[in-house]
Amino acid sequence: MTVTRHFLEVDDLTPDELHLVLDLAERLDPPQVMAGAGAALVFEKPSARTRNSMEMAVVGLGGHPVTIRPDEVGLDVRESTEDVARTLASYHAVIGARVFDHTKLERMAVVVDVPVVNMLSDVSHPLQAIADLLTIRAEFGDTMAGRTVVYVGDANNVARSLGIACGMAGMRFVLATPQGYRFSDSDLAAVAAAGAEPTVFDDPREATAGADVVYTDVWTSMGQEDERAERLAAFAGFTIDDAMLDAAGDDAIFLHCLPAHPGEECTRSVLDGPHSRIWPQAANRMHAARGLLAFLLGAA
Numbered sequence: 001m002t003v004t005r006h007f008l009e010v011d012d013l014t015p016d017e018l019h020l021v022l023d024l025a026e027r028l029d030p031p032q033v034m035a036g037a038g039a040a041l042v043f044e045k046p047s048a049r050t051r052n053s054m055e056m057a058v059v060g061l062g063g064h065p066v067t068i069r070p071d072e073v074g075l076d077v078r079e080s081t082e083d084v085a086r087t088l089a090s091y092h093a094v095i096g097a098r099v100f101d102h103t104k105l106e107r108m109a110v111v112v113d114v115p116v117v118n119m120l121s122d123v124s125h126p127l128q129a130i131a132d133l134l135t136i137r138a139e140f141g142d143t144m145a146g147r148t149v150v151y152v153g154d155a156n157n158v159a160r161s162l163g164i165a166c167g168m169a170g171m172r173f174v175l176a177t178p179q180g181y182r183f184s185d186s187d188l189a190a191v192a193a194a195g196a197e198p199t200v201f202d203d204p205r206e207a208t209a210g211a212d213v214v215y216t217d218v219w220t221s222m223g224q225e226d227e228r229a230e231r232l233a234a235f236a237g238f239t240i241d242d243a244m245l246d247a248a249g250d251d252a253i254f255l256h257c258l259p260a261h262p263g264e265e266c267t268r269s270v271l272d273g274p275h276s277r278i279w280p281q282a283a284n285r286m287h288a289a290r291g292l293l294a295f296l297l298g299a300a
Helices: 015-025 048-060 081-089 102-111 126-143 157-168 185-193 204-208 225-234 242-248 278-296
Strands: 038-043 064-068 094-098 116-120 148-152 172-176 199-201 213-216 253-256
Touching: 015 126, 015 157, 015 278, 038 048, 038 081, 048 064, 048 116, 048 278, 081 094, 081 102, 094 102, 102 116, 116 126, 116 278, 126 157, 126 253, 126 278, 148 157, 148 204, 157 172, 157 185, 172 204, 199 204, 204 242, 213 242, 253 278
Parallel strands: 038 064, 038 094, 094 116, 148 172, 148 213, 172 199, 213 253
Antiparallel strands: none
């Protein structure tokens, strides 16, 4: 009996499986494991990169993507999350969901026998982390292990998945974030269990010195708009600028999961500067999704 594999966080894979997904993502001849099959892509939260990357990943594997807006299904409004998942599993080979509440993904995974893929939740963003590893591997080749990744800003869902991915790939993970915006105990435990118990700094300039990768995300995420003024005050001094990247070193690269707020978490000159790899990173969202789906649906 084949066991259905779900992907709700990076560590749903083993380190060897993660490397296999990266290899599949880099293939120029994607295996047509979705020929004649559909993928249900459920969005509670809108996204430019997630929708486009997931749809084209499914197409690249020979499948047909069906994007579903929140008003079309209404998880726990029109129907229970479980019943929506059961319905979609009747038609599709895989279900992707971008949700506000991570437990909805867990509830889906319990009741269906097709893979459920986390396209973003309040807890984690694992497809982004795979794209990040692809970008780092493209830059540094087979020498990812031992590299230092420094995340500056809010220790959010993106940071959690990135930290786990770094540990699984043998990289050092460093956090620079103010008090009150650091990992919860459970997030710290998850990152540490993956092998990357983070070193935490109060001073971002101290943290980024000598880094191989400097990474950030917006300070105010979707759904946190009421906290904007408070967050801007808390993160004063954490803006990544050219001087901070220059201190990291000539070979350091800058990553951002986008969309960016220039002048807040980073300057426009950093986004457009020579260290920046944000557009290859964005492109890798599609390759990451394709590799992950190929793995879940049986490609070797």
